[in-house]
Amino acid sequence: MVVEAAGIFDALPAGARPFAGRGAELAALGVAAGRPAPGRGRLLVLAGRPGSGRTALAVRWARSVAGDYPDGLLYARLSAPDGGRVGAGRAARLLLDQLGERPGAALLPGAAEEDPACEALREALGQRRALVLLDDVKDAGQVWPLLAEKTSSLLLATTSGPLTGIDGIDPVILGGMDHRAAVELVGELVGGTRVSCDPVGAADLAEACANRPAALRLVAGWLRSEARLAVTDAAARLREVPPPAPAAVEGPVKPADPDRETVPVVEGDPLRGAFELAYRRLPAARARLLRLCTLAPGQQVDLRTASALVGCPAPEAGGSLAALAELELLEREPDAADGTERYRVPGRLYGRLVELRAELDRPSEVELARARLLERLVRLVDSARLLLDPAAGPNPDPLPGPLRLRTAAHAEGWLRGEREQLLAAVADAVGQGDLDGSAGRLVTALLRALPLTGEAAPADLHALHESVLKVAERQGNPRRAAAALLNLGDLQAAAGRWEQAGERYRAAVELARGAGDEPGCARALEGVGHGHRALGDPLRAADAYGRALVLRQALGDQPAEARLLVRLAEAHAGLRRFEEALREYRSAAAVLRRTGDARGEREVEALAARLRRHLGREGFRPLSE
Template structure:
């Protein structure tokens, strides 16, 4: 290991621990000696994850790429002990702490050159946003000057190479940003030589080549600028068989035509000059995969009425300064029923097409039951809407927020956040750049939210209120009783919600006069006097609509308040009433007519979904005891949860070809009409995702209602969704609720099912040590109660832990036991999965006869059941086995079949892996051009889902096949 003088190249004090080059450590007492080899690798791994836990298994992988010794963990402990002593003896202000799963290096960020680099780059970006470009350049120069070669140069660890390559990539990104800023400052003539050197070192980086072309053009060297483009184009064609990206092509055309947009000027940059575009916009790259454009705004209100001045003012506040990169956060404030959400949605629709063409994101920050929606959950929804697969969404709130800001950077997207309660809900949801806009509604002031424009929504004035009432019941009817209309408006204080309810009753009763309606309201004058104090007046107004319902409809409205989801499917009313009508939507029609329910969506078969205002739900809940007995309410909840359970179970059957891999319980089902079931389960996984909110609420309602059997069954069945679409946080949330429910009642079978599923969750997260106790406890209970399928599932997952620990013999024995149990349980899909895992072990042992037999059987099972995901998994294993056997043409045919399958199902992560496999196959076949094409497609997908380490691994394979580095550090 090289020793450090303690100073960087500029004579400034250097960080004690340096990895941006060869690993160096320098403490208060001078250079610190770290033994080369294992100790250097362990320290390097800890530094790359500074202040984060590095699992022992990760350190083992870093030290031994293949076949670690049985003493691997002990040797890691020895390395840690010696490193602690070296750091302490050298006076380095850093300590290594032991954690349950591994170790963590605790130190200040500036104790490492990586931390210093990160701080300097962040400061540079902040300065650039404030228009202070030269100080930003100085920070970036200092940051890139920290490099002394490749990150962790000389460390013989394949496992660390991908992460180290990410830091080398960040250095180049900082260099590119620095060049861009200097071009914007008019330093083009001084940059030509430096940019030529950089392009020579990194000939395939189009952004650097674009900067060089702009610098040459502005220096009066138009021909050389075009020559730089053509040389780059020829190199891309020769090396990769690709054309330059669209931005570089547009830039060349602009230079050729002497486009005035290339001139140095303070105005906003033009799209034809990518070297002048914002860094974030270039990062997205127009030549990459198509960007997902979310359109999440709820429908606008057709009879919307409001103060036109206020509508214009809110719209102007959202878009003011947008072209200058100014982020506007606009708050629309007001009490319940005043129409703030309706106003915000109307403004959003007015602005969407012209000002925010890249999309609109929407979330109601308060769930139907009043529970707040956390920012991490909202970010998960938004990231999925922006095209990020569930498996690629990080767990931590700050990491989700960083990914979200990166995806919004440079895009013109409107974010509408409805019914915010606190600043902490909103802050992580704000974009990082000014091209987007944010519109927030709230009942509170949110005074700690910085940089916001606030607009208070008041009750409608007389003119607007008359207009609204006329649009609901007809202008002629209002005009004929103008004085009574004015009295009604004054009676309800001009509240839009109250006026809509009154209008609905008058529409339903055309023989009623406005005067008679006023007399009805006058009888409740004592409560209406409290109108300005919030919900009491709204409750009084709602009671008018409630009184107009038939007894059966009143009972249904109150029972619907038990359903806490944001939307009500059409079958739910029938379940609550235990009605077997073939057209359950008919039961909801009277409530829709009275505007107590709103139609929120209609499918292609005409089935609709309804929404219930939060305040209507509260009102109905208060009257629930008047309309039903406790036994009736308990039966309604049981049927509602049983209906969700029946549909989830059916969706699982459609996906897996049967109730395979599920531990069955004895909870009571309620079956919706078969036509409805077939309609909503045309895409069973899509249906599960669309009903996610309702299903989560059903699990929690079952727990609160003492339905522990249905609770655990529903929670464990939902793993079908959580695992396939990447919802580990919801997996844990539902299972913690279910576990508490079954523990309260002593439900052993349910406890085992939930504990076993929690063990699987930990394996899904890569937390192998944490999974063991859950699986062992579940297995013990399953054995005691004689649940064979449950035992099989636990044995399968315990085998996965043994494989992770490197004990293939023990893993194989457990897999064989699991297979026998799956056979006894007649669970063919569970057995097929185990066959595939055993095949992976025998494949590595070169026992190809046994491997092929197992994979053929697994594939046959999955095909017979119609389980597409299982077929793809088995076929990919088969393709890998053929590669092991050097039967590359057969491997290619098999993997191409898998590629078609994952592409058809929209499995982006799987597509990235299979493309990487195909690249390796073609590399073995010496088809260099085709291999590079597959690698390039794989890398683009990995970058799209922000899998930087995966993209780095693919780029490493490209480097290997081309025989020279693609991005060397100058």
């Protein structure tokens, strides 16, 4: 994230440099943005195949009109690296964070059909004039929940196909570049002198790349590393790259639906050939790093994560990342808050790199790389926590100098900036299920560290406790699973979702009871009682509190015993069992007196006195008096 000199918040990617051509498409976006959208907020759609430069074009246009959107340029990627879709709720939380809106407990994911974060984003955009770039949208279901009805904000979606289900959309179609602009781009990327000496070769190279910017950039990066190779020879070598073997298809092949074909298909996709030329030029160690970068959370890497993946010193990893970016095999991302350079594996190359990883890297090596990465993240999060909580003492296992977080401000900035990647690392590890020990340590470290930043969103904590639950269930650890359910129940209770909280608490009761965890069972029963009370059922609340009280008394936990006696008294009062309520208040005061808690005793006596005054106004006199 960066802030432009004009003072407009800008969370967009860095964008392609140099940028050439696309004048017609930029103008078309400007015209489309001026069209009214009756009944909903404005939505622009830019459709183009991967490698067509659609993200670069969208970023370029968005920055050109930034002055019309003083509340900022926001960004969310709506596809996973493997091609899967990112849910609208997750995107909404990211965009709310960019707007400075801190999602509260009410924005927890729940059983409702629509994620509450989507409604919160629509409300926030309705009060602002912002431009939101939704990159690589897979379907209209990701966009509709984010589209406010009445707003001055604008949504710009890039996609590779039609977004059926949204009426009145006339997408701007992106094919290859204008041939002259493509040749100009080759000249800027490779070097003007080299191209001016061979203009026919430059034109031939642009044609071999189908005038597609991604392929042109890859070939140009390769040409920069081959100083003695003529531009004409580069075009010839690109054409010599054999096409990929066709995938085996079972059953009859279905013809393409012409009504759904929005983006023109290029025969003989040059992107793969351009990648193969650039990849073959890499030294073995650098090629291995590029393949292993696909294991990084969100495919975003820096010297800290890259050095862990390949097991090399951080400066060496940093140099290799910069070299891969020079070859256009990695994309530059905005620098981290501490100035650390960050890179991303381009989505258009991800699939081929995963294929190469499966072919060339042994499974044991891949697992070791993932384990090194998780342990590196655990150490980083723990070091951040120790800096943010000086009372915890010095770090007993400091990281090497280039990796180290040095101050509390540095640690806080790192945790905030890397939060999405850290949560993605947990989700990846828990999903694969083969490194549960490392994944569990990372979850524990995050649960301790994130609240110290003051921005531990309940949805993040919910996701982490869900991860703990999955690991505990997979490992057959009912005690740990019960603890995770209790924490999930507490989060739902804080959001006022008592039915969902009750489900979690009741499941925790069964697991804790089966594991012989009496303290856990007592805590879960107390949560069940809170849920019944909140839902207007004091009878069941009294029953749950009573069962929890028996367990606490058996454990000799007097503070918890006094607290439950007060809860039981309140439930009895709700049932108009005033004698029982006053008796429980007296018992609670007696317990607190034995523990020496004079303040607590006075508070309980005040509750009892208030109940007596209420009964006196109603003309009711307890038999005990």
